[in-house]
Amino acid sequence: MATSNKPLVWAVFAAGGTLAAFVLPAIIFSLTLGVVLGWIPPEALAYERAIAGMQSPLAKLAAFAVIVPILWHAAHRLRITAHDLGVYADGLVMLICYGIAALGTIATLVALLGL
Amino acid sequence: MIRGPYVRPVGRYSWWLSQPRYIRYMLREVSAAFIGAYILMLIVGLLRLSQGPAAYESYLTAVLSSAGVAFGLITFVFAVYHSLTWFRVTPKAMPLRMRGKAVPPAIIVGAHWLGWAVASLLILLWVAV
Amino acid sequence: MRETIHQLEVLRYDPETDTAPHFQTYAVTCQEDWVVLDAINYVKENLDRTLSYRWSCHMAVCGSCGMVVNGEPVLSCHAFVRDYPEKIRVEPLANFPIERDLVVAIDDFVEKLTSVKPYIISAEERPVESGENLQSPEQLAVFKQYADCINCLLCYSACPQYALNDSFIGPAALALAHRYNLDSRDEGRSARADVVASNPGIWECSFVGACSEVCPKDVDPAAAIQQTKIASTVDYFMRFLMPWRKQ
Structure with missing residues (x-):
């Protein structure tokens, strides 16, 4: 049998899944729910503060390291889920899932370099 | 002896509804749809932030609108479910042995929960303070 | 009564x-x-x-x-x-x-079980005169759990990926492959990888975990498969990073 190339995407899936497990609930909470509940002051997300916080190279690196693997994690899991739900056109599903993830990766780079 | 094995059909679209454990599995997998969409939303946020105050403010208004908050709430629930399921199976994928003995899975899961709590606290403090 | x-x-x-x-x-x-x-x-x-x-x-x-x-x-x-x-x-x-x-009819399982070479493979033939192939209790403990499989096939009955895809090697066979890969006396991991690390092998598994839930012997095939995924991923990248390294 042919050697599988799955390790390529699976490695990113596993890394992204681990990252998401550690940081995503807190990110969602602090950027959305926490503000509504009043735990996070609305000024915390104000433009001046956000741009200052995100302009440091360390913050950009961190944002990239969090966003990209989690995006690919989701893309890979959805590819598998499509098959589970009876969509067997794996080539097309792969193109859509990984295509969006690739575009998202480029968009993240563009955004971070443009800050 | 006559052989005529009977193959029972499997529901291509509905198999996962046949058992609670399959439904729990599917909920775990579907978390990726919400997590992926939320990440795309964050990427849009970074793009809007790089486009100046007006673009960013309108993005923030959308995120904190009732639809944005509802989406955030659903994604939050799925993200927590993802974390719980992910850490629960970590000792299976990466078992630890120390001094010839298996480290109890509960300790590995507990250590991950601790790391999760610390990471969450740091993120909250970084955003809020 | x-x-x-x-x-x-x-x-x-x-x-x-x-x-x-x-x-x-x-x-x-x-x-x-x-x-x-x-x-x-x-x-x-x-x-x-x-x-x-x-x-x-x-x-x-x-x-x-x-x-x-x-x-x-x-x-x-x-x-x-x-x-x-x-x-x-x-x-x-x-x-x-x-x-x-x-x-x-379990013909499909028997064929798949055979394909993962579920026996100890030595790089060189060991003549009888070389004596016992010794193993410490600690070395045994590493794989003991996966050796407890009784081939009852409850795991195949519970596995939706096996239900959806005839070619999937499946839980018990992959757990048994892992059992031999972990054995200190075995040198057959790369010989098994051809089947185990292929698409119909471990990569068809999406970690539903049902196999381990129904296993009457606590073999935990799902764990064996995830561990094999990690090991195979390391192998995969090692081939690019250190192509001279023997598999």
Whole structure:
């Protein structure tokens, strides 16, 4: 049998899944729910503060390291889920899932370099 | 002896509804749809932030609108479910042995929960303070 | 001893006369300490001699009496009747063709089990004169759990990926491959990788985890497969980073 190339995407899936497990609930909470509940002051997300916080190279690196693997994690899991739900056109599903993830990766780079 | 094995059909679209454990599995997998969409939303946020105050403010208004908050709430629930399921199976994928003995899975899961709590606290403090 | 009457709904299929399986109900008076297999044996001995099923040891070691009881794959010798409601529905293991009644055709599994080379492979032949191939208790403990598999196939019955994809090597065979890969005396990991690390091998698994939940021996095939995924991923990248390194 042919050697599988799955390790390529699976490695990113596993890394992204681990990252998401550690940081995503807190990110969602602090950027959305926490503000509504009043735990996070609305000024915390104000433009001046956000741009200052995100302009440091360390913050950009961190944002990239969090966003990209989690995006690919989701893309890979959805590819598998499509098959589970009876969509067997794996080539097309792969193109859509990984295509969006690739575009998202480029968009993240563009955004971070443009800050 | 006559052989005529009977193959029972499997529901291509509905198999996962046949058992609670399959439904729990599917909920775990579907978390990726919400997590992926939320990440795309964050990427849009970074793009809007790089486009100046007006673009960013309108993005923030959308995120904190009732639809944005509802989406955030659903994604939050799925993200927590993802974390719980992910850490629960970590000792299976990466078992630890120390001094010839298996480290109890509960300790590995507990250590991950601790790391999760610390990471969450740091993120909250970084955003809020 | 307390007695209860149970309605045993058994899936029947006779390849000589039936085009599809159907349920047949037997009223069985069960003793309190009976397992489902006892009830089926009672049917065979007293009510219907045409009923076909497999069993042997009656003590959860032979792995022949796996059946789906009230929707859950179990060893019928390991499932007490008193734990079930009045109606007990007994079906053959899912995801295998039905040979006759509760007997399934397991040819596919046997073929897959063979394909993962579930035996110790040495790089060089070991003559008898070289003596025992020693192993410490610590080295045994590393894989002991995966050696407890009795090939009862409950895991295949529970696995939706095996249900959806005939080519998937499946839980028990992959767990057994892992058992030999972890064995300190074994040198056959790369020989097994051809099948194990292929798409129909570990990569068809999406970690539903049902296999481990139904396993009567706590083998935890899902864990074995995830560990093999990690090891195979390391192998994959190592080939690019250190191509001179022997597999």
